[in-house]
Amino acid sequence: MRPTDGCGPPADSRQDPAVIWRNRALRLLDHVPMPIAVCEFGGRILIVNRAMAAEFGLLPGQLRNRKILEFFALRDSSTLQALTEAVRLHRRSRYPARVSWSAVDGTERHGEMTVDLVSDAPEETPNLLLSLRRLDEPAGRPVTPQAGPRPEVSPVEARILAAAARGATTTQIAKEIGLTPDGVNYHLARLSRRWHLPNRTALVARAYATGVLAAGAWPPEPAR
Incomplete structure (x- = not known):
């Protein structure tokens, strides 16, 4: 498997040290067993680790630049309202959301997506740090x-x-x-x-x- 099949590009010794450390952090993210993704506030996927991509039988690169809601269905629409309000008030908090998705074997899976609002400055539109926890009990039952x-x-x-x-x-x-x-x-x-x-x-x-x-x-x- 090529190094570029993971979260980030391979480090180049001629690159800026900050870029090298960023790429190392992305490689480390690929080894985290919990499914994780980073999206723009509008939902476009920026970074996704192998565990998240594996839920759909894909490589991380195949999910980048696609919309996260192409893959997950929200079970509670109030989550979007809470996130919009948090951005308006410049809050940087954590929100749980019940989701469902079709796994690689075609079965419907259910879980809880934890959404963290992250940005370098409070006035910036935040990105969404998403971490997925699978649940044994189907949502909505x-x-x-x-x-x-x-x-x-x-x-x-x-x-x-x-x-x-x-x-x-x-x-x-x-x-x-x-x-x-x-x-x-x-x-x-x-x-x-x-x-x-x-x-x-x-x-x-x-x-x-x-x-x-x-x-x-x-x-x-x-x-x-």
Whole structure:
């Protein structure tokens, strides 16, 4: 396989050192097992690693300059609205999006695309850094929460749920936890998708029902 079949062109000893290090970083990206792509805000693919291209049985060069939505279907159109609003307000945050796509064997796959807005300066139109996580459960299939062992949550997620149970606003939670408001919303969105629940009221209710939050404690706190 030629070196140019990966993310970037081969380094040339006569090139500028910055270009050489850029090409080395692109080669390193090719060895990352998680599917990753970088797109313009309009969706044109700039960089894609081998893991992402392999989802479609292609080489990275065959995806460059094509539109990312040629390959993925968004399951929630609100993601595009959130990204547009983030660009308008010069936010540089992370957004989860449920997606589906046709794999190389023709089967429909489902996953979560994490979208990071990245740019060198706040006033610039950002690029989109996309990382794909495949999900075992097809998107959109209704799932009824089952009683059982306490679900796995991170310490940060547990603290966010406890603050939400006290009635704290997103801004108040962000200040308490040490995150941005967008970071709090990101964690809540991930919990909503993982537990298949529509809002933070339902998240808090399930956190108590499954023992994530300590029963009978006020102010609310994570279970020990």
